[in-house]
Amino acid sequence: MKKVMFSLLMFLAFAPFSYAEGDIVVRDAWVREVPPGASVSAAYMTIENKGSQVDKLTALSSDAAENVEIHMSNVDENGIAKMERIKTLELPAGESLELKPGGMHVMLIGLKESLIGIESVTMNLSFEKAGDMLIKVPVKSMKSSGEVHHH
Amino acid sequence: MKNKKVFRILIAILCLILIGWGIILYQIMDVKSKADFYGNVYEREAPEFTLTDHNGSRVSLSDYDDKVVLIFFGYANCPDICPMTMSAVNNVMDELGDKSKEVQVLFVSVDPERDTEEKLKSYMNYFNDSFVGLTGTPEEIDRVADDYNVFYEKEYVDSASEYLIGHNSSILLITPDGEIFLRYPQNRMDPASIAADIERVL
Numbered sequence: 001m002k003k004v005m006f007s008l009l010m011f012l013a014f015a016p017f018s019y020a021e022g023d024i025v026v027r028d029a030w031v032r033e034v035p036p037g038a039s040v041s042a043a044y045m046t047i048e049n050k051g052s053q054v055d056k057l058t059a060l061s062s063d064a065a066e067n068v069e070i071h072m073s074n075v076d077e078n079g080i081a082k083m084e085r086i087k088t089l090e091l092p093a094g095e096s097l098e099l100k101p102g103g104m105h106v107m108l109i110g111l112k113e114s115l116i117g118i119e120s121v122t123m124n125l126s127f128e129k130a131g132d133m134l135i136k137v138p139v140k141s142m143k144s145s146g147e148v149h150h151h
Numbered sequence: 152m153k154n155k156k157v158f159r160i161l162i163a164i165l166c167l168i169l170i171g172w173g174i175i176l177y178q179i180m181d182v183k184s185k186a187d188f189y190g191n192v193y194e195r196e197a198p199e200f201t202l203t204d205h206n207g208s209r210v211s212l213s214d215y216d217d218k219v220v221l222i223f224f225g226y227a228n229c230p231d232i233c234p235m236t237m238s239a240v241n242n243v244m245d246e247l248g249d250k251s252k253e254v255q256v257l258f259v260s261v262d263p264e265r266d267t268e269e270k271l272k273s274y275m276n277y278f279n280d281s282f283v284g285l286t287g288t289p290e291e292i293d294r295v296a297d298d299y300n301v302f303y304e305k306e307y308v309d310s311a312s313e314y315l316i317g318h319n320s321s322i323l324l325i326t327p328d329g330e331i332f333l334r335y336p337q338n339r340m341d342p343a344s345i346a347a348d349i350e351r352v353l
Binding site: 032034035036037038039040041042066067069071073075078079080081082083084085087101102105107108109110142 | 227228229230231232234235237238269270273274276277278302306308309310311312315317318319320321336337338
């Protein structure tokens with residue numbers, strides 16, 4: 001029990017911005033704060049495979065949602081946004097994959113509670129080769145994205 | 152006598168040439184000024200509609216004929232594109248400052264089965280309490296989407312979410328005189344540039 005508490009404390013105290021497990025590095029993860037009552041949200045991150053072999057992200061879970069899946073938003077030439085589920089995300093050797101708004105994203109389905117006022121959620125990523133990785137994903141408000149540039 | 156007639160004809164020809172030049176110049180300038188807009192020029196009459204707002208009142212497009220209307224279609228369970236669009240529009244309002252009072256943002260739900268008035272209300276208020284969420288019966292939504300050339304359909308992807316909705320994600324700018332003037336697809340959602348367009352239209 002003491003050991004668990006200790007590692008939990010260490011985890012909280014030294015929660016890094018990037019996480020590594022085997023050859024896989026995950027960084028810049030964040031999840032979108034959504035309006036009260038919304039049952040879904042999306043998370044984004046960069047996943048790098050530093051190894052020389054292909055790895056696969058096969059499963060995700062989170063304390064914040066019933067289900068966690070990877071989806072891809074596609075906006076076609078007619079402006080129609082469609083989503084596609086990616087069941088297994090291939091991570092080519094030596095490459096970085098960026099999950100970002102308007103493209104590939106981690107979808108949190110069935111939020112257990114509102115993300116408003118919560119600093120971060122915990123997410124577990126299961127890689128075929130690198131194994132499990134527990135990460136802390138900060139919640140970001142999108143009300144004003146900071147993208148506003150005044151002139 | 153003869154000279155006078157020739158003179159008159161010359162004057163008439165000169166006038167015609169000047170008018171011709173005027174028309175050509177006007178068209179060139181008009182085209183140029185339209186090309187200067189950040190949004191894609193659309194220029195279509197905005198079809199009238201009546202839907203239910205997030206407070207349960209029936210509202211029509213013509214209720215906002217003293218404002219520039221930014222209208223787009225989406226749904227509350229949309230995790231990626233819709234919140235991106237919502238925050239872009241909210242940033243447009245921030246950019247406009249005081250002038251944002253002359254702009255009305257309308258969000259039409261393409262998921263009337265799940266987007267109740269209360270749900271839309273909390274969704275809108277989260278971003279900006281001046282935004283109005285609109286819903287209606289599935290038939291009403293169908294008609295409005297059809298009138299606005301907005302395609303949407305339920306997608307039953309193999310996912311834990313019951314269904315997602317593929318939909319047109321552009322923002323339409325409607326002028327106070329009832330014309331869909333500009334269109335902003337997903338790759339044209341820079342808030343400062345949209346705000347600059349609105350300032351020119353106001």
